[in-house]
Amino acid sequence: MEIRVAKCAGFCFGVKRAINIAENALKGLKAGENIYSFGPIIHNPQVVEGLLKKGLRVAGGLKEIKSGTVIISSHGAPLEVLKEIKKKKIKLIDATCPFVKYAQHIVEGLKKDGYRIIIVGDDTHPEVKALKSIAGKDRISKKIGVISQTTQNKENYINEIKKILGEDFSEIKVFNTICNDTSKRQSAARSLLKDCDLMIVIGGKNSANTKRLWQICKESGVDSFHIETEPEVNKKWFKGKHCVGITSGASTPDSMVKKIIEKIRRFQRS
């Protein structure tokens, strides 16, 4: 059985940047001081675990934070959270991914110019929550602005735009806010799907871009599994398979991909 690894692997730019920001902040951590991230700084539990060991605390809400420093995660935070942090005079470090910032900037502009704003993405994801907070209340307008969560699947996005085109509009502005890393990772997965009869997608179960990679793999009809760590790999999956493709999300460390490949090789030898 052949093992093929997708050409795009390793942390994306925004994830690498957020981890660096957190690690630098933690280097200066003094006794009695607290450094929080607002929600998980990236959507990979194993990486977050590593940061917790270095002293980071993950706050689920602002109520948990009385003083100290709060790091805004790579996905951004809602406006009301940023205002509350300012009001509470807590030190803020912004690790929002620059591509997410760009999407936020577009939403700001659309709001200012009176557009009805449509965000195509997962309603419960922190990035979308932050974008929605900037967009504000839904308004009626024949001028429509459409943006996508940065980790969206382009096909999903285009299907949503096609529905919007059926509406009564005077103007539709469509922004391609899907980040380059997401597009490349999806293309690389699609390319593997042509030759493989099994796909393993590695990444946080809470990671939007990993879930979409998995969705693309499943929709192709190829047997596909989404795992976070090597103990999840199951020997049965490989029975009768000729080629296994390995792909990973933007917040999955290379070390985890290596561990999983080693596990598969051990299965092959045994």
Add this chain to the structure above:
Amino acid sequence: MEIRVAKCAGFCFGVKRAINIAENALKGLKAGENIYSFGPIIHNPQVVEGLLKKGLRVAGGLKEIKSGTVIISSHGAPLEVLKEIKKKKIKLIDATCPFVKYAQHIVEGLKKDGYRIIIVGDDTHPEVKALKSIAGKDRISKKIGVISQTTQNKENYINEIKKILGEDFSEIKVFNTICNDTSKRQSAARSLLKDCDLMIVIGGKNSANTKRLWQICKESGVDSFHIETEPEVNKKWFKGKHCVGITSGASTPDSMVKKIIEKIRRFQRS
């Protein structure tokens, strides 16, 4: 056999306005003076014929005009023509439809802002030629602006936009420049098509909006004929039909619709 006439009939706003402008200009026509229209002022040969009788001359090109007055048709004229008229110091009267003017204004803005401009329409139509002259040379940009000929069929337009969505873009601005009259006329035709087993589309053979009405009728599978005048009505068409739908283009006079209905009634009585 029932005869049903589409709810939207008669001249559209832009056509009515262009005819009024021409008639007013011709009222003041002095001996030895020439008033030209640059191309047919609207796309209905019978109406143009009427204006010719009142003294209008139709110029195919600027070479035919040495002096006098030139009326720009409802479809607008290319920039180079407007410049040449200015240079030749010929008096200009602009009968460009305000909705076409609006489309021209959008193209100007897109050009200024560095967009690649895509015009969805008939390449050989004077409206599209004028829009193309404003857009200038095709340029490479990931920012794409899309507009439609004002008399386009919305379904055609949406299909073209869907193709563009597959391209590599950073932003797509889609303007709904299909004029309200065109949309209403197309909806009224679609509504007739539900009940009728024969459709007669009345209007200039050179009229884009009439041709698109006919296209919509044909595509529905209902027997459909595009005619300009009553002698074209053929008795054979009505054999075994239960309901005939009548629709007409934006430059078709009501009087022509009446004549054709009378002709059909005569066939029924005979």
